[in-house]
Amino acid sequence: MSILLNGGVVVSANERRQLDVRIDGEKIVEMGTNLTVNDSTVENVSGCFLLPGFIDAHTHLELNNGKGSMGTADNFTTGSKAAVAKGTTTVIDMATPNKGSSLKDCLASWDKLAQGNSSCDYTYHMSIIEWNPEIKAEIKEMIDAGITSFKMYMAYDNLRTKDAEIFEAMEEIRNYQGMLGIHCENGDMVNEMIAKFVSEGKLSPHYHPLTRPDSVEAEAVERYLMIAHLADLPVNIVHLSTKRSLEAVGRARARGQKVYVETCPQYLVLDEHLYDAPNFEGAKYVCSPPLRSLEDQETLWSGVINGAVNTISTDHCSFNFEGQKTIGREDFSKIPNGMPGVETRPELIYTYGVTTGKISLERMVALLSEDIAKQFALYPQKGIVQTGSDADIVIWDPETSGVISAATQLQNVDYTPYDGFETQGSARAVYLRGQKVAEAGHVITEKQGNFVFRKIDPMNEGNQST
Numbered sequence: 001m002s003i004l005l006n007g008g009v010v011v012s013a014n015e016r017r018q019l020d021v022r023i024d025g026e027k028i029v030e031m032g033t034n035l036t037v038n039d040s041t042v043e044n045v046s047g048c049f050l051l052p053g054f055i056d057a058h059t060h061l062e063l064n065n066g067k068g069s070m071g072t073a074d075n076f077t078t079g080s081k082a083a084v085a086k087g088t089t090t091v092i093d094m095a096t097p098n099k100g101s102s103l104k105d106c107l108a109s110w111d112k113l114a115q116g117n118s119s120c121d122y123t124y125h126m127s128i129i130e131w132n133p134e135i136k137a138e139i140k141e142m143i144d145a146g147i148t149s150f151k152m153y154m155a156y157d158n159l160r161t162k163d164a165e166i167f168e169a170m171e172e173i174r175n176y177q178g179m180l181g182i183h184c185e186n187g188d189m190v191n192e193m194i195a196k197f198v199s200e201g202k203l204s205p206h207y208h209p210l211t212r213p214d215s216v217e218a219e220a221v222e223r224y225l226m227i228a229h230l231a232d233l234p235v236n237i238v239h240l241s242t243k244r245s246l247e248a249v250g251r252a253r254a255r256g257q258k259v260y261v262e263t264c265p266q267y268l269v270l271d272e273h274l275y276d277a278p279n280f281e282g283a284k285y286v287c288s289p290p291l292r293s294l295e296d297q298e299t300l301w302s303g304v305i306n307g308a309v310n311t312i313s314t315d316h317c318s319f320n321f322e323g324q325k326t327i328g329r330e331d332f333s334k335i336p337n338g339m340p341g342v343e344t345r346p347e348l349i350y351t352y353g354v355t356t357g358k359i360s361l362e363r364m365v366a367l368l369s370e371d372i373a374k375q376f377a378l379y380p381q382k383g384i385v386q387t388g389s390d391a392d393i394v395i396w397d398p399e400t401s402g403v404i405s406a407a408t409q410l411q412n413v414d415y416t417p418y419d420g421f422e423t424q425g426s427a428r429a430v431y432l433r434g435q436k437v438a439e440a441g442h443v444i445t446e447k448q449g450n451f452v453f454r455k456i457d458p459m460n461e462g463n464q465s466t
């Protein structure tokens with residue numbers, strides 16, 4: 001028994017075509033015009049777009065899990081449900097080890113958190129928070145285990161490594177054509193400025209962005225890209241948020257480097273004035289890098305439009321306002337950093353990108369799915385609606401409208417930074433490997449997610465060296 005999606009318009013990064021799509025088991029088996037019915041269940045999808053399931057390449061669904069009030073409000077169970085309900089069929093979560101533990105142990109603990117709990121497919125970026133011969137030896141083991149991408153930090157005292165260690169990690173990752181992403185902020189400067197404001201009694205959320213100004217990010221981006229130049233490694237910059245950082249990327253590309261840039265919806269539709277919201281509500285927007293100026297926002301949109309920005313993922317890292325964000329009521333530097341967003345990305349980018357005419361729907365498919373799949377060795381299993389690919393399909397209805405609201409969201413957190421935002425277009429149904437898992441924003445069958453084993457194809461676009 002197969003399923004025939006009849007009458008829709010299939011969209012890829014390059015084109016849109018009116019095509020019927022037949023699914024059998026977990027795969028797309030046939031595409032064409034006027035496909036015959038045979039034994040198929042027919043779903044009429046006329047008036048809708050058929051988009052490849054969205055991929056969120058940056059989530060923290062389980063950060064500090066088990067560490068009391070510092071653990072994220074969402075976990076794999078709740079976060080993946082919120083994701084898939086609105087069209088995200090795969091997440092790449094940040095697996096983050098404790099100091100002293102091996103990458104293997106971290107992988108095992110993330111598998112334990114995700115397996116049997118995730119409602120979307122999943123894999124991980126493995127975080128490297130310290131560098132020693134044991135960790136070095138584990139890079140190849142991770143790649144052999146299907147984990148082809150890594151994450152390092154230049155800020156956060158408990159996560160960051162030294163420049164020389166980043167360089168050594170890059171050289172090792174290059175040996176296997178793995179992908180490295182880095183959190184670019186100058187950690188010393190952040191510490192310095194936090195200490196300065198705190199000592200002056202400047203303790204409200206207003207001061208959060210002033211401790212992490214655009215130069216703090218851009219300096220780290222510049223340094224990271226110079227180190228990558230020395231190591232001859234194509235690299236990813238996660239959550240890039242400023243004009244100055246994008247200029248540094250431009251310089252690296254001009255000297256011939258391959259650089260991938262991710263930005264996030266919060267840097268495209270929110271800005272720094274929100275830190276002055278009354279009643280300590282500015283704390284809701286405390287994340288790193290912080291929200292930026294309208295000029296930065298405009299530059300990022302230009303990058304999204306002209307290709308300087310490659311992908312949009314969320315950096316979903318949810319903390320409740322009551323009981324978590326409020327820990328920093330007397331001191332902004334104690335507010336846990338991060339915001340929810342895995343649920344709202346497709347509707348936000350469609351509404352504020354596509355319906356405003358800034359980007360085409362094809363470009364949205366590239367930014368939220370196809371180019372992420374190519375970069376992270378998921379393509380063509382994921383990231384495209386074509387024969388042979390996983391039947392991860394979003395039936396996108398452009399005619400719906402809605403309002404984002406904390407009261408109705410599926411994310412397990414007591415606020416959303418986009419409360420009251422009007423949206424246009426939404427996922428009418430979501431297929432995950434051939435199974436309809438969500439309808440009209442509601443999950444109809446949960447915990448169907450599988451680990452996606454990734455394998456580097458040396459000839460492929462992503463994960464290659466220059």
Ligand code: URP
Pocket residue numbers: 060183286287288289315317337338339
């Ligand atoms: O504030 C943020 N973004 N928290 C999550 C960790 C990170 O920096 O990506």
Ligand code: ZN
Pocket residue numbers: 183238239288289
């Ligand atoms: Zn980060």
Ligand code: ZN
Pocket residue numbers: 206273275276
């Ligand atoms: Zn202010």
Ligand code: ZN
Pocket residue numbers: 058060094315317
């Ligand atoms: Zn992050």
